[in-house]
Amino acid sequence: xxxxxxxxxxxxxxxxxxxxxxxxxxxxxxxxxxxxxxxxxxxxxxxxxxxxxxxxxxxxxxxxxxxxxxxxxxxxxxxxxxxxxxxxxxxxxxxxxxxxxxxxxxxxxxxxxxxxxxxxxxxxxxxxxxxxxxxxxxxxxxxxxxxxxxxxxxxxxxxxxxxxxxxxxxxxxxxxxxxxxxxxxxxxxxxxxxxxxxxxxxxxxxxxxxxxxxxxxxxxxxxxxxxxxxxxxxxxxxxxxxxxxxxxxxxxxxxxxxxxxxxxxxxxxxxxxxxxxxxxxxxxxxxxxxxxxxxxxxxxxxxxxxxxxxxxxxxxxxxxxxxxxxxxxxxxxxxxxxxxxxxxxxxxxxxxxxxxxxxxxxxxxxxxxxxxxxxxxxxxxxxxxxxxxxxxxxxxxxxxxxxxxxxxxxxxxxxxxxxxxxxxxxxxxxxxxxxxxxxxxxxxxxxxxxxxxxxxxxxxxxxxxxxxxxxxxxxxxxxxxxxxxx
Numbered sequence: 001x002x003x004x005x006x007x008x009x010x011x012x013x014x015x016x017x018x019x020x021x022x023x024x025x026x027x028x029x030x031x032x033x034x035x036x037x038x039x040x041x042x043x044x045x046x047x048x049x050x051x052x053x054x055x056x057x058x059x060x061x062x063x064x065x066x067x068x069x070x071x072x073x074x075x076x077x078x079x080x081x082x083x084x085x086x087x088x089x090x091x092x093x094x095x096x097x098x099x100x101x102x103x104x105x106x107x108x109x110x111x112x113x114x115x116x117x118x119x120x121x122x123x124x125x126x127x128x129x130x131x132x133x134x135x136x137x138x139x140x141x142x143x144x145x146x147x148x149x150x151x152x153x154x155x156x157x158x159x160x161x162x163x164x165x166x167x168x169x170x171x172x173x174x175x176x177x178x179x180x181x182x183x184x185x186x187x188x189x190x191x192x193x194x195x196x197x198x199x200x201x202x203x204x205x206x207x208x209x210x211x212x213x214x215x216x217x218x219x220x221x222x223x224x225x226x227x228x229x230x231x232x233x234x235x236x237x238x239x240x241x242x243x244x245x246x247x248x249x250x251x252x253x254x255x256x257x258x259x260x261x262x263x264x265x266x267x268x269x270x271x272x273x274x275x276x277x278x279x280x281x282x283x284x285x286x287x288x289x290x291x292x293x294x295x296x297x298x299x300x301x302x303x304x305x306x307x308x309x310x311x312x313x314x315x316x317x318x319x320x321x322x323x324x325x326x327x328x329x330x331x332x333x334x335x336x337x338x339x340x341x342x343x344x345x346x347x348x349x350x351x352x353x354x355x356x357x358x359x360x361x362x363x364x365x366x367x368x369x370x371x372x373x374x375x376x377x378x379x380x381x382x383x384x385x386x387x388x389x390x391x392x393x394x395x396x397x398x399x400x401x402x403x404x405x406x407x408x409x410x411x412x413x414x415x416x417x418x419x420x421x422x423x424x425x426x427x428x429x430x431x432x433x434x435x436x437x438x439x440x441x442x443x444x445x446x447x448x449x450x451x452x453x454x455x456x457x458x459x460x461x462x463x464x465x466x467x468x469x470x471x472x473x474x475x476x477x478x479x480x481x482x483x484x485x486x
Contacts (some may be wrong), residue, residue, distance in 0.1 A: 106135025155338030166194025168456030445475030
């Protein structure tokens with residue numbers, strides 16, 4: 001095959017030769033070692049393997065499938081070109097043109113369903129490790145001089161409040177500040193970062209990554225007010241009365257879905273959010289009512305099949321070992337098959353390497369406790385798949401008479417999240433749908449109240465870091481126009 005121009009039309013590349021480059025492996029901690037710590041499992045590329053892996057990119061003509069599949073439309077081929085040439089800071093700059101958190105997205109996004117899933121190389125071989133390369137260059141930038149600070153427009157005199165410091169909130173804060181507006185972020189928890197700090201375990205996302213980003217935002221002028229609940233300590237209308245001209249609601253989805261089964265209130269049964277928050281963070285980062293470690297029994301059961309369930313089984317396994325229970329069991333119970341599981345295959349593989357068992361086509365029926373009211377056993381029923389439901393996945397159907405009982409002295413329910421209704425109840429005229437999600441213009445994030453915008457999980461329901469960030473960036477554009485029109 002003759003050499004062909006890359007996507008810029010300026011430099012010739014040999015795509016046939018690039019297809020012969022083998023995929024580079026990403027080093028990670030050995031399972032026997034990593035279950036004893038909460039450090040990141042993946043150790044990341046070194047300089048030479050990063051360059052070689054990026055050289056596998058075929059520099060597809062624009063529009064590129066990988067860039068189109070990314071909710072942020074990162075210019076991935078251009079970033080890969082720079083990485084292959086060892087121009088890591090240039091590659092990081094490419095990502096930061098369209099992403100506020102490449103160091104996070106590269107670690108936690110389901111790339112196999114997004115950019116990597118659309119990589120042309122994947123039709124012939126394993127796709128390019130796009131996510132691992134994304135956070136490699138973002139980390140390289142952080143280590144070699146710190147996160148590059150954006151240029152700021154002249155001050156407009158307008159003030160914006162951001163409620164919530166998750167991916168949507170941080171994106172809005174940065175984008176509005178870049179456009180010259182003063183920004184204050186209100187966070188309910190003691191440390192900024194939202195779900196990226198409190199919902200994602202450290203073995204997937206080191207807390208220092210978010211701390212560095214928040215520090216950068218503070219240095220360029222974003223003000224963070226933590227341990228403050230909007231809707232309780234002060235209302236949205238209080239913020240307007242304090243002089244804020246526009247408000248973004250990025251409160252996420254934190255209310256857990258419950259099972260509503262007999263025995264669900266026994267001691268030793270946790271909702272996923274509480275378990276992950278208490279299990280992954282030191283006491284000084286937690287509110288007073290949550291600053292103790294959760295239980296980790298000898299027989300731990302996790303209910304659910306998404307990434308949160310995998311976070312729970314892996315967290316509980318580490319807590320189990322820290323408690324001296326080296327021979328305990330951790331089992332994830334899921335009512336469908338692996339084909340229907342919504343989480344990352346990579347995370348399931350890591351969990352299995354760490355000794356986690358997954359039992360498919362089962363669902364809980366009830367829980368049994370001891371005389372002290374602590375869970376000890378769980379009854380389940382076997383399932384079979386029927387016709388597809390509204391999600392497009394085949395609906396699980398109970399097999400009558402297939403009930404069985406297992407030991408379970410710690411149970412974690414990871415069934416998804418719903419909206420907290422506090423802001424809805426304390427903000428007159430703010431419309432929500434039947435699930436409690438804010439009703440917004442999908443292009444702008446504008447709510448039913450002028451000057452109030454929303455985006456992320458509190459609009460879509462629980463979704464991805466990258467989709468929340470994309471929503472925040474769209475809202476920031478609309479809020480800028482609104483503020484300039486006042």
